Amino acid sequence: xxxxxxxxxxxxxxxxxxxxxxxxxxxxxxxxxxxxxxxxxxxxxxxxxxxxxxxxxxxxxxxxxxxxxxxxxxxxxxxxxxxxxxxxxxxxxxxxxxxxxxxxxxxxxxxxxxxxxxxxxxxxxxxxxxxxxxxxxxxxxxxxxxxxxxxxxxxxxxxxxxxxxxxxx
Amino acid sequence: xxxxxxxxxxxxxxxxxxxxxxxxxxxxxxxxxxxxxxxxxxxxxxxxxxxxxxxxxxxxxxxxxxxxxxxxxxxxxxxxxxxxxxxxxxxxxxxxxxxxxxxxxxxxxxxxxxxxxxxxxxxxxxxxxxxxxxxxxxx
Numbered sequence: 001x002x003x004x005x006x007x008x009x010x011x012x013x014x015x016x017x018x019x020x021x022x023x024x025x026x027x028x029x030x031x032x033x034x035x036x037x038x039x040x041x042x043x044x045x046x047x048x049x050x051x052x053x054x055x056x057x058x059x060x061x062x063x064x065x066x067x068x069x070x071x072x073x074x075x076x077x078x079x080x081x082x083x084x085x086x087x088x089x090x091x092x093x094x095x096x097x098x099x100x101x102x103x104x105x106x107x108x109x110x111x112x113x114x115x116x117x118x119x120x121x122x123x124x125x126x127x128x129x130x131x132x133x134x135x136x137x138x139x140x141x142x143x144x145x146x147x148x149x150x151x152x153x154x155x156x157x158x159x160x161x162x163x164x165x166x167x168x169x
Numbered sequence: 170x171x172x173x174x175x176x177x178x179x180x181x182x183x184x185x186x187x188x189x190x191x192x193x194x195x196x197x198x199x200x201x202x203x204x205x206x207x208x209x210x211x212x213x214x215x216x217x218x219x220x221x222x223x224x225x226x227x228x229x230x231x232x233x234x235x236x237x238x239x240x241x242x243x244x245x246x247x248x249x250x251x252x253x254x255x256x257x258x259x260x261x262x263x264x265x266x267x268x269x270x271x272x273x274x275x276x277x278x279x280x281x282x283x284x285x286x287x288x289x290x291x292x293x294x295x296x297x298x299x300x301x302x303x304x305x306x307x308x
Contacts (some may be wrong), residue, residue, distance in 0.1 A: 010270075018217070024224040024255065028253055030254070041231055041232040046273075053224070053225040057221055160266075163269055165280070168271060
């Protein structure tokens with residue numbers, strides 16, 4: 001039982017961090033070749049950039065763990081995989097939402113610490129309005145990304161099962 | 170100072186990931202697979218921690234260039250894009266590799282399995298990434 005728990009902990013960590021690195025690398029591969037990436041990055045402080053990535057990493061590992069909770073994922077049983085897909089949709093959406101909240105908090109804190117005068121009532125109203133629309137959009141994007149990455153996870157599991165000679169159900 | 174710290178963290182994470190892959194590859198040539206699996210499972214945890222840190226500090230390193238970051242049309246930019254694609258390929262092959270180890274580790278008595286090609290390929294890809302990083306650093 002302890003062995004099972006330990007391996008499940010490894011799978012949660014592997015999949016959660018895989019999803020985070022895929023998002024990070026995809027953004028880099030999309031944005032850098034377009035040019036002007038240095039100028040884009042210089043608009044963001046180094047600490048804010050690190051905080052945003054750590055927030056994405058933390059929320060992704062947390063939501064991946066929730067999606068895998070109680071599922072014997074390595075067994076590749078069709079019933080278990082159906083549960084996993086539904087959870088990937090739901091927890092992917094939650095991840096999008098949590099990341100948006102973290103992103104808003106980091107940017108707001110950054111603005112408070114660096115350009116205190118820019119935090120005015122109209123600016124906060126616009127921030128709240130964009131945030132309200134962002135809740136719906138981030139949930140939808142997170143859900144789509146969650147399902148897509150869930151499919152990649154299952155494909156990788158099937159490759160691993162074939163390579164190790166374990167029959168896929 | 171912060172930029173130096175990020176650069177140091179980037180190199181340290183690379184050392185953990187590359188050195189660990191080399192170690193597991195070396196062990197898999199010297200001992201039986203069931204003895205290596207425990208070490209491989211620990212390495213997979215460390216590998217993904219290092220992968221996350223490498224992506225995070227990699228973007229941080231780019232940020233340190235600011236407006237002086239080379240554009241993609243330059244030789245530096247082309248080498249950097251090539252490095253990104255090799256990293257993406259490494260991440261892509263690493264997921265099934267980690268799951269192979271998880272499947273073997275989940276067995277009460279791990280089945281005989283040859284881990285040598287898996288970790289030799291990982292080490293080889295890391296060597297290519299390090300070579301590209303050296304080219305970028307000396308540009």
